[in-house]
Amino acid sequence: MLITYAGLQLSPKVQVVVPMAQVVEEIARSRRQICPIPGVPEAILGVVNTGGKLLWVIDLADFLTEVLGLTRRSHSRGDELTLVVIRQDPTPEPDPQEEESTVTPLACVVCDRLVTLTLNSTHFTPIPEPWKSLLRPLFSGLIWISPPSDAAPRRFPVGLLQVSALFDALSRYSTPTAGEFR
Template identity: 85%
Template sequence: MLRTYAGLQLSPKVQVVVPIEQVVEEIARSRREICPIPGVPEAILGVVNIAGKLLWVIDLADFLTEVLGLTPRSPSRGDELTLVVIRKDPRTEPHPDEEESTVTPFACVVCDRLVTLTLNSTHVTPIPDPWRPLLRPLFSGLIWISPPSDAASRRFPVGLLQVSALFDALSRHSSLTAGELR
């Protein structure tokens, strides 16, 4: 079965994919437009007003680094940010006649524009045993990507991010000061 994914380049060395139906939009915002919230983890940059709604802005590369216990990277100093607004799987949202979902989408910082990939489900491979305890809570599998034909490097793995697990992880990292990401 073919499925379309959004490739999110979170940092020069970190890329993940999410099902395209969970991506709402890609927008550019200045760091000055993000209102910081005291008492939240550093990876949560604050909130931004997008079309009259306040959305949490997450540096997803930093958040994944923290959750997975990896070495922190140097923070980006640029003023202009590219944000990708992500929501939970729309198939789990209530029917239009039902009460509106209480889960608000969030915006994550990416370092490059969104790319789309259409892949067969056979391209998704399970997470290898040595990585499974670390990656399994947030990733459902790996997709092996081939670099452009002029590149000398080999294929590299990209994690298939489980957006609902990410929402759960973000909720667990919220503080009493900031409230939940809902």
């Protein structure tokens, strides 16, 4: 079955996909527009005002690095950020006349513009056994994608990020020095 996914480039070597139905929009913001919140984990950059509503901003690569226990990457200190806004519920945005959704969307910092991919969901493979305990809580599978150019002849794995698991992990996430994110 062909499904449209959003490819989120988190770093030059790390890409994840989420169902396009869970992507709200792509926006650009400067770091100065993000208001830091004291006491939250380092990967949570703060909040930004979008149309009168506050939107949490997270460096998804840093968050996944922390949760998976991997070595932290060096931060890009560029002022302009590309943010992809995702929501937990894959249903369309509610009608403004109806009651507002209780789950706030989340803005994820990506290192490149949003890429749309149409993939065959039957080609996703389960998380391999050695990686299962590490990746399974946040990823439902992998797909191997060929690079867009002939410069890199090898296919690379892309993880299918479970957006609901990300929101759940954020609601439970804490660090010894920064407390809980709720």
